[in-house]
Amino acid sequence: MPSGPISVDTHLADILAQVRPLSAYPQPLLEAVGLPVAEDVLSPRSVPIFDNSAMDGYAVRYADVASATTDSPVSLPVTGDIHAGAPSAHPLSPGTSMRIMTGAPVPMGADSVVPVEWTDAGVTQVQVRRAPTLGEHVRPIGDDVTKGDVLVRAGDMLDPRRIGLLASVGIDQVVVPPRPRVVVMSTGAELVEPGRALHPGAIFESNSFLLTAAVRATGAVAYRARSTSDDPAAFLEALEDQLVRADLVITSGGVSKGxxxxxxxxxxxxxxxxxxxxxxxxxxxxxxxxxxxxxxxxFALPGNPVSTYVSFEVFVAPALRRLIGRSPVSRPLFRARLTEAVQSAPGKRQYLRGQFIADQDGTRVTPVGGAGSHLLAGLGAANALIVLREDRSDVPAGESVPVMLLDREF
Structure with a gap:
């Protein structure tokens, strides 16, 4: 064990070297939202599966309507209706047309679709007043996806757009890791549940609410356990009870030198x-x-609320992302111009609460709240952490500094 403080980077590297991704297995499509796929997903079929109409109108042979104009319309008999989900019972004969709805299969023998707006909308006989180009308004087989195409590559996160793509080719399950189950425990005899009466010397317990919300924001499953007393035996008993449902445990408080x-x-x-x-x-x-x-x-985190939250963002969130195989594991740092001077303790990496703004004048960040690690109001007003290196102590206004954006998905 090191004799003095170790760096943030060393502690994080030690954690990530020991955390292993959870084993992936097939899960229903909607259960996989926000998770990375464990293997490439290939399309089992082409999409569209059949030639279909892009418009409400009339299925025709191009040769039959090529000469149609407003002044010289082409008249064709209408021999049937084709609705989405109900294929034509017979092919299109030369010199005829069929009414067709958007998404309906184009009948055999037809090669183009005339939008209803280009006709007189006839029911038994239609006048075509404008000719389509050959194949116009027909979505051909495989126009979107070809059988065997790689739809999602291993490691890609399943966002709503990719979920829709997989469903469109008939996939209902995908191999992904499970969402980590995280138990959050707070310690301290002084803690009282919100909504209950405070006794002298007591404070409302907020850390477990803060951490549980932060865990859920990562996509993991969070279980908030009631705070425990300052008795080690009682804490160990409570911890043992929680381990049966935990892939990871977070405690807050009780880790300093008291x-x-x-x-x-x-x-x-x-x-x-x-x-x-x-x-x-x-x-x-x-x-x-x-x-x-x-x-x-x-993870045994310190008890002051801001210390708890910063520790979560710097150390716990990367571990959770490692558990499910997401990359990158840590929030990327952006640059912003300081609107006022700040100070930092030499030899320590400083995380200051800030309000980040990006507009036509560029990116800038303003410190909010005091420096105390118990001050939650400033954290509540912040959307970023200003990150100052260990070798910085006085940073003037106007200087560009790294910022960690807290509300940005990555």
């Missing part, structure tokens, strides 16, 4: 747990390791 830091006291004898000081602000005390017979990853 005399009643319950998480550290309860888990410090676990050989696969490490408690470290990380050169960052907020979020210096960190714990990570594995617990239980199934070696479930456990």
């Amino acid at each position: 005399t009643r830091d319950v998480v550290k006291m309860a888990l410090r004898s676990e050989p696969a747990m490490q408690f470290r000081q990380v050169a960052m602000q907020p979020g210096k005390p960190q714990g990570f390791g594995f617990v239980g017979s199934d070696r479930t990853p456990l």
Whole structure:
């Protein structure tokens, strides 16, 4: 164990080196939204499956209507109606037409469709007043997808557009990893559930709500456990109860140097747990390791709310993305111009709450709220974290700095 604080990058690298993706298996299409596919998905058929009409109108042979104009319309008998989902019972004979709806199969013998707007909309006899080009308004077989095309490549995330594409070729299942099941636990005898009466010295418990919401925003399944007391035995009992439904556990509080830091006291004898000081602000005390017979990853985060949230974004969210095989694992950093000067503690990577704006004048970021790691109002107003390197202490207004955008999907 290092004698002094380790860097953010070292701690994150150690975590990611130990976290393994969950095993993928076939799942229903809608259960796979937001997950990466584990293998290439090939189309089992061409789409369209048959030639179909792109317009409401009349199926015709081009040769029969090529000369049609407004001044010299072509008149054709209408020998049938074709609706979407109901194929024509017979082929189109030369010199005739069939009424056809959008999406309906083009009958054998027809090679073009005349939109109803180019006709007199006749029912038994139609006057064609404008000629289509050969094949116009016909969607041919395979116009969109050809059988064997790679629709989604391994690692691609299944967004709504890709889900629609897979459904359009008849795929109802896809091989993806499961959504990680994450148990969130808070510790502290002073914590009271929101909605209940506060007793002297108590505060409302917010960390588990913050973390549960953050977990769900990543696409994982979150279970919020009730906060536990400062008794190590009670904490271990509660943890053991939760492990049966957890692919990952997050605790908050009880990891610093206090005399009643319950998480550290309860888990410090676990050989696969490490408690470290990380050169960052907020979020210096960190714990990570594995617990239980199934070696479930456990993140022991600091208890101040802003420290908890920053730690989640920097360390836990990348681990969750690694569990489901998503890439990149960490939020990308963008650049923005500081609207006012800021200060940072030398030797620590600083994460300041900020309000990021991008408009015609470029990108800029304004610090919001105080520096205290207990100040949630500033975090609530922020949509970004200003990231200052360990070698920066005074950064003037107008300088371009890295920012982590918190509301942006990646």
